[in-house]
Amino acid sequence: MPLRSFFYIFSILLYTSFTLKAQSLHYLTNDPSLSIATYDVLADKRYSFEQVQADASLVFRSNTPLSTSAADFYWIRVIIANPYPNTEKYQLSLSLPLNYTLYIFNTDSRKWESRTAGLAVHDRQRERGVIPCTLKGNTKNTLYLKIDVRDLKRYGYKINPVIVMEKELSFTGREQFLWYSWLICIVMLLCFSCYNLYILFQLKDNTYLWHLVVQVGAITFITSFKHFLNLLLPFSVYNIRLTPNGSVYHYDLNAFFLHIGCIIMLSGIIQLTRSYLRTKELLPLYDRLLKYILLGYVTFELIPAIITLTGIYYLDSYTLFYDNIIILLVIAATFITSAVAWKRRIRAAQPFLLANTLPIILGAGIAVYFIINSAPTYTRNSSLLPEIAILSQIITFAVALVTRIRTVNDELHAKEQEISKLESDIVQSSVKRLQIEEENAVITQAIQQEKDRNEQLQQKLDANNRELVSNSLYIHQKNKLLDDLKKQLQDIDHLYPHVKHPGLKSIKSTLKDNQYLDAEWDKFRLHFEQVHPGFFENLKAQHPSLTNNELRLYAYFHINLSTKEIAALLNIEPASVRQAKARLNKKMNTATSAE
Numbered sequence: 350m351p352l353r354s355f356f357y358i359f360s361i362l363l364y365t366s367f368t369l370k371a372q373s374l375h376y377l378t379n380d381p382s383l384s385i386a387t388y389d390v391l392a393d394k395r396y397s398f399e400q401v402q403a404d405a406s407l408v409f410r411s412n413t414p415l416s417t418s419a420a421d422f423y424w425i426r427v428i429i430a431n432p433y434p435n436t437e438k439y440q441l442s443l444s445l446p447l448n449y450t451l452y453i454f455n456t457d458s459r460k461w462e463s464r465t466a467g468l469a470v471h472d473r474q475r476e477r478g479v480i481p482c483t484l485k486g487n488t489k490n491t492l493y494l495k496i497d498v499r500d501l502k503r504y505g506y507k508i509n510p511v512i513v514m515e516k517e518l519s520f521t522g523r524e525q526f527l528w529y530s531w532l533i534c535i536v537m538l539l540c541f542s543c544y545n546l547y548i549l550f551q552l553k554d555n556t557y558l559w560h561l562v563v564q565v566g567a568i569t570f571i572t573s574f575k576h577f578l579n580l581l582l583p584f585s586v587y588n589i590r591l592t593p594n595g596s597v598y599h600y601d602l603n604a605f606f607l608h609i610g611c612i613i614m615l616s617g618i619i620q621l622t623r624s625y626l627r628t629k630e631l632l633p634l635y636d637r638l639l640k641y642i643l644l645g646y647v648t649f650e651l652i653p654a655i656i657t658l659t660g661i662y663y664l665d666s667y668t669l670f671y672d673n674i675i676i677l678l679v680i681a682a683t684f685i686t687s688a689v690a691w692k693r694r695i696r697a698a699q700p701f702l703l704a705n706t707l708p709i710i711l712g713a714g715i716a717v718y719f720i721i722n723s724a725p726t727y728t729r730n731s732s733l734l735p736e737i738a739i740l741s742q743i744i745t746f747a748v749a750l751v752t753r754i755r756t757v758n759d760e761l762h763a764k765e766q767e768i769s770k771l772e773s774d775i776v777q778s779s780v781k782r783l784q785i786e787e788e789n790a791v792i793t794q795a796i797q798q799e800k801d802r803n804e805q806l807q808q809k810l811d812a813n814n815r816e817l818v819s820n821s822l823y824i825h826q827k828n829k830l831l832d833d834l835k836k837q838l839q840d841i842d843h844l845y846p847h848v849k850h851p852g853l854k855s856i857k858s859t860l861k862d863n864q865y866l867d868a869e870w871d872k873f874r875l876h877f878e879q880v881h882p883g884f885f886e887n888l889k890a891q892h893p894s895l896t897n898n899e900l901r902l903y904a905y906f907h908i909n910l911s912t913k914e915i916a917a918l919l920n921i922e923p924a925s926v927r928q929a930k931a932r933l934n935k936k937m938n939t940a941t942s943a944e
Contacts, residue, residue, distance in 0.1 A: 376430045377437060377484065381519035384444075385427055385512040387412050393422035393495065398452055398461070401493065417498045417591065418505035425494040427512060434486045440520040441492075442466075442479045444511035446589065446599040448500070451480045452493035467497070468587045468599060475524065475576050477585075481517065504591035531575050534736045538564050538571075541743050548754070556624045560746060562617035567739045570610030573603045574735055590663040598666050600657045608654045608672075612647055615679050619643045622683050625701055625749075626690045635686040642682050646675045677713055684709050697749075697756050704749035711738030832920075877904055892937055899933050906930065 375385050389409035391401065401407060401424050415423045431437055441451060448467030455462045466472060466480045484490045496510065542564045549557040572578060587601035619639050623629065628636035650672055653664040687705050690698035715734055878884060884907070885900055895903070905915045912930075916923040 374428045374430060374489070376432060377514075381516050383429075383439075383514040385429075385514065386509065388512065389426040390415065391424040391426070392420040393424055394420070396424070398463070398493065398495075402461075414507035414509050414595075415496060415498060416505075416507050417501040421497070421499045421502065423496045423498065425496060425512075427492050427494075428489050429484055429492065429514070430489045431484045431486050436486050437484045438517035439482055439484060439514045440479050440517055441482050442476070442513045442515070443496075444513060445508060445597040446478060446587075447510060447597070448497040449478075450495040451482065452495070453482050454491065455483075456485050456488075468500075468589070468601060469585055471579075471583060471585055473580060475527070475579055477579055479520075482514075500589045501591040501597070506591050506593050506595060508591065508595045508597065527575055530733060530736050531571060531577060534571055534739060535568060537740060537743060538568050541747065542568075552754075556621060559617045559621035559624055563614055563621060563742070563746075564617075566610050566613030566615075566617055567742070568610075569606055570614055571735055571739060573605075573607035573610055576603050578603050578606055586658060588657055588660050588663055590666060598663070600663065600665050602658075604665070605654055605658045608650050611672075611676070612650055615646065615676065616643060618683060619679065621746075622686055622701075622705075626686065626695055626698060628686060628690070631693070631695055632686065632690060635682075635689060639682055639686060642675075642679055646679055649675055673717075677717075680709050680712050697752055700749045700752040704745035707745055708738060708742035711741055714738070874901075874904070877908075881907075894936065895933075899929075899936070902926075902929055902933060 375383065375387075377383060389411050390413040391407055391409045396404075396407065409424070409426050443449060446468050448465070448469050450463055450465045452461055452463045454460075464480050466478045468477055470477060482492070494512070498508070501508065542561055545557045545561045545564065548554070549561065572581075582602055585601065587599055589600075590598045592598070619642075623636055623639055626632065628639065649668070653668040653672075657663055657665040684702075684705060687698065687702040691702045711734065715738055874885070884904070888900065888903065889895065902915065902919075905918065910918070912923045912926045916926045919926070
C-alpha cells in the first residue's frame with residue numbers, strides 16, 4: 350500500500366512538472382508593449398475549444414514552429430502573469446498577417462469569450478488583426494489562440510508568429526496621432542481641391558485640372574498608406590506569400606490603392622509639368638521623355654498590382670523595389686525638365702522650378718523610405734513623411750499657380766488691348782461696309798434703271814418686229830389679191846376673146862404696177878433698218894459674197910417669217926424657198942469656215 354501511494358504521488362508530481370514545463374509563463378512589465386515569441390503549440394485535428402481546454406491527453410509542445418503543410422490550424426496557449434493589482438488593458442496582434450481566433454476568460458461574466466481577427470475579417474478597424482484583451486491584476490491569465498494557416502499551406506514552410514501585446518493607452522495614443530495627421534492632411538487637400546475646381550471652372554486652364562488630379566491621387570495615397578481603407582471598404586481582398594525563412598508578405602486593397610494613388614499622383618505631376626511649361630511646343634524632346642517615362646511607370650506599376658491582388662502570382666515583392674526606382678526616375682525627369690525650361694527662360698518656369706524642389710526632395714525621400722523600411726510588408730505606416738511631402742506640394746504649387754494666375758491676368762490684359770484694337774478695326778470696317786452698301790445700292794438702282802430701259806427698248810423692238818411682220822403679211826395678202834384679180838381677168842379674156850374692152854387693158858397695167866415687188870422691198874428695207882440699225886451693213890461685212898436676193902431672204906428669216914410667207918412675198922414656190930435657204934446656209938457656213 351505505501352508503495353502504491355508513493356508511485357501515485359510520483360506520477361502526479363511528474364505530470365505536474367511536465368505540465369509546468371510545457372506551459373510558458375510571461376510577465377507584464379511597464380514597457381508599452383510585450384512581444385511573446387515562446388508559447389505552447391498544439392496541431393489542430395478538428396478539436397473544439399472545450400476539448401483543448403479540458404482534455405489532458407492533448408499535449409501542447411513548447412516553442413514548436415508551425416508547419417503550414419502539417420495542419421490547417423494550430424492552437425497556441427500562452428500564460429501571462431499580471432503582477433500588478435490593477436486590471437491591464439492591451440491590444441493583441443500577431444507579427445504575421447494571419448487569421449486567428451482569440452479565446453480569453455472574462456472574469457466579470459465568468460465565461461470564456463472568443464473573437465476573430467485577421468486579413469479576412471472585416472472588423473471596422475484601421476488595422477486588421479488587432480483584438481483588445483483585459484488581463485486581471487495579480488493573476489495568471491491564460492490565452493488560447495487558434496491560428497489559421499490555410500492561406501500559407503501551398504508554400505509548406507514553417508512559421509514562428511510573435512504575439513504582440515501593446516498597452517491600450519499606447520495603442521490609443523498612436524491611433525489618435527495617425528487619425529489627426531490623416532484628417533488634417535485630407536481636409537487641406539479637400540480645401541485646395543475645391544479651390545482648384547473653382548479656378549478650373551473660371552479659367553478653363555488644364556493646369557488646374559492636373560493639379561486637381563494630383564490632389565486626388567494624394568488623397569488616395571495617404572488614405573491607403575495609413576490603412577484607412579479598412580474602415581471604408583465592407584469587404585476584404587488579399588494575397589499572401591510565405592518565404593523559406595518564415596517571412597510573410599501580404600498584399601491587400603490598401604496596398605493596391607496605394608499603388609493607384611501613386612499612379613494618379615505622378616501622372617498628374619507629369620501632365621501638370623507638360624501643361625504648365627508647354628513642353629509639347631517649347632520642349633518637344635523632354636515632352637516625349639516625360640510621356641514615355643510615365644507610360645513605362647504606369648505599365649510597370651499597374652500590371653504587377655493587378656496580378657498580385659487577383660492571386661495569379663505574388664509579383665509585388667519582386668517588383669516593388671524597382672517601382673520605387675522608377676519613381677525616382679520620374680521625379681528626376683520632372684526636375685530636369687523644369688530646370689531646362691528655366692534655363693531657356695520659358696514663361697513662369699522659375700516659380701515652377703522653385704515649387705517643385707521641396708516636393709521632389711520629399712517625394713524622393715518617400716521612395717527611399719519605402720525601399721529601406723516599408724517594402725514589401727506595407728506595415729510600417731506611422732511615418733509623417735508622406736503628409737509632409739503632400740502638404741509641401743500643396744503649398745509650393747499653390748504659390749506657383751498664383752504666379753500662373755498673375756501671368757494669365759497679364760495675358761488677359763494684353764488680349765483685352767488686342768480686343769479693343771480689333772473692335773476699333775471692326776467699327777471702321779463696319780463704316781466702310783456701310784459705304785460700300787450705299788454704293789452698291791446706287792449701282793443696283795442704275796442697273797435696274799438700265800434694265801428697265803433695256804426692257805422698254807426690247808418692247809419697242811418687239812413691236813417693230815411685229816409691225817414688220819404685219820407689213821410683210823399685208824404685202825403678201827395684197828399680192829395674192831392682185832394675183833387673183835389677174836387670173837380672173839385672164840379667165841375673162843379666154844371666155845370672151847372677141848371682146849376687147851379698153852378698160853381691161855388699163856386694169857391689167859395697174860395690176861402689173863402694184864405687183865412690182867422691188868419698190869415694196871425698198872420700203873420694207875428702209876423700215877427694217879430703222880428697227881435693226883446696221884443689220885445689212887454688218888451682214889454684208891461678214892459675208893460680202895451675198896447677193897441682194899440672199900440678203901433679202903436672210904432678213905425674212907431673221908424676223909421669223911414662215912416658208913409660205915416668204916414664198917408669197919417673193920412670188921415663188923415654198924420648195925424654192927427651202928432650197929434657197931439651204932444654199933444660203935451652206936454659203937454662209939463655208940464663208941465662216943474659210944475665215
